[in-house]
Amino acid sequence: MNIGDVSARSGLPVKTIRYYEEIGLVKPTRGTNGYRAFGEKDLHKLAFLGRARALGFTIEDCRALLALYEDQSRASSDVKRIANEHLAQIESKIFDLKAMRDTLSHLIDECAGDHRPDCPILENLSTPPLRH
Amino acid sequence: MNIGDVSARSGLPVKTIRYYEEIGLVKPTRGTNGYRAFGEKDLHKLAFLGRARALGFTIEDCRALLALYEDQSRASSDVKRIANEHLAQIESKIFDLKAMRDTLSHLIDECAGDHRPDCPILENLSTPPLRH
DNA sequence: TCTTGACCTTCCAGTTACTGGAGGCCTTAT
DNA sequence: ATAAGGCCTCCAGTAACTGGAAGGTCAAGA
Structure with a gap:
């Protein structure tokens, strides 16, 4: 192939x-024309x-999982770990x-999103967070 | 500073x-010794x-947000977008x-995680997904 | 037979947002 | 005077590809 x-x-x-x-995950052979020749095993690996x-x-x-996959004697606990x-x-x-989303959607809700320049999103970003 | x-x-x-x-987000001046000299505005920006x-x-x-922040005439809708x-x-x-997590935790649950070689995680990875 | 176009090859560079390190100057304190 | 620590630049590396240039190969059609 x-x-x-x-x-x-x-x-x-x-x-x-x-x-x-290049990083050694598959090792296809080469044809006389220099083309890579893949077998079914390579396809399976890929x-x-x-x-x-x-x-x-x-x-x-992935490299570790492949090694474990090809190691008949490995314990399933290795994979599980x-x-x-x-x-x-x-x-x-x-x-x-989720934390980002919550903060951001809160800010977006508060922003009018119209032609006026006031914007709670920028205001929040430009102000150090309050510490209680 | x-x-x-x-x-x-x-x-x-x-x-x-x-x-x-280097990428132009802040532009501190330089002292005679070559040291960067930052002002309060730079600190604020950072x-x-x-x-x-x-x-x-x-x-x-961030670059766009900073530009908007410094543009007195921008509309809040630009930021909101x-x-x-x-x-x-x-x-x-x-x-x-979440999809990854669900698949993975399902596989992990099914794996005994003991000394035996059978492992549903690897079996799943090595088998093409079923199409219904 | 020639040509065209689709494949294939290698090599180099760029992506994102930094991070680490070498080598060397500057400042401050002792 | 010297030592520690801060600052400088430049180079290289990270993760996992992706894009592109320059060029060799193959199969089909005119």
């Missing part, structure tokens, strides 16, 4: 696949990577974003 | 302030930047993260 085929079948952009080779990335795992997480750490990070991001 | 003083009073790292100067960044506005958002666009991005990030 050429890179265009794996791209179509895995859903990953061609550039991304080349990048994944699809795995695409799904793990879509779940927000970092590349290094990585997943749990990642879950905690996601939860904390959600928490932070 | 030297950069260390504005850093302490604005809460921004020294490196960050230099970077903000604090503004710190708060806007904490709300997740991008640097370019930027804030609303940003709010929509935040909402969508929260949505995506």
Whole structure:
């Protein structure tokens, strides 16, 4: 399979696949013309990577997960630990974003949004937060 | 004020302030010794930047907000539009993260997390999603 | 056979918003 | 006089790609 085929079948952009080779996540062989030659296993790996990335795992997480996936003797607890750490990070991001959203939507509600220059959004940003 | 003083009073790292100067967000004058000399206005601007960044506005958002802030004639609707666009991005990030969290925590629940090799997390990642 | 267009290759640079470090000058206190 | 600490610039690195230039390859149609 050429890179265009794996791209179509895995859903990953061609550039991304080349990048994944560069950082050692996949190791396709080369044909006599210099083209990368991918096998079904590579395709499988790339699809795995695409799904793990879509779940927000970092590349290094993915590398670890792939290693665990290919290690017949690993315990499921190893995988669970990585997943749990990642879950905690996601939860904390959600928490932070919710706080931002609440503050921001509060400010937006208070802003008239008309032609007048008064704007609570800017006023809030320009004033140090009050400490109680 | 030297950069260390504005850093302490604005809460921004020294490196960050230099970077903000580099990209033109602040323009401190220079003393004869080459040191940056910041005024109260610069401090105010930097604090503004710190708060806007904490709300997740991008640097370019901040640049626009600062320009609006310094423009006496701008309408509050201009600011409100930027804030609303940003709010929509935040909402969508929260949505995506929640979807990730739900999928991931579901997988984690199903994983025994013991010494055995079977792991639903990896199985899911290695299997194309079912289409109904 | 020639040409066209779609693929493929490598390499370089840019993205975001900083952060770390090296090497060196300046200031202040002892 | 010297030592500590603050300040300066410049270079490089981070995460995970993405875009583009310059050029080789392949398959199909005229």
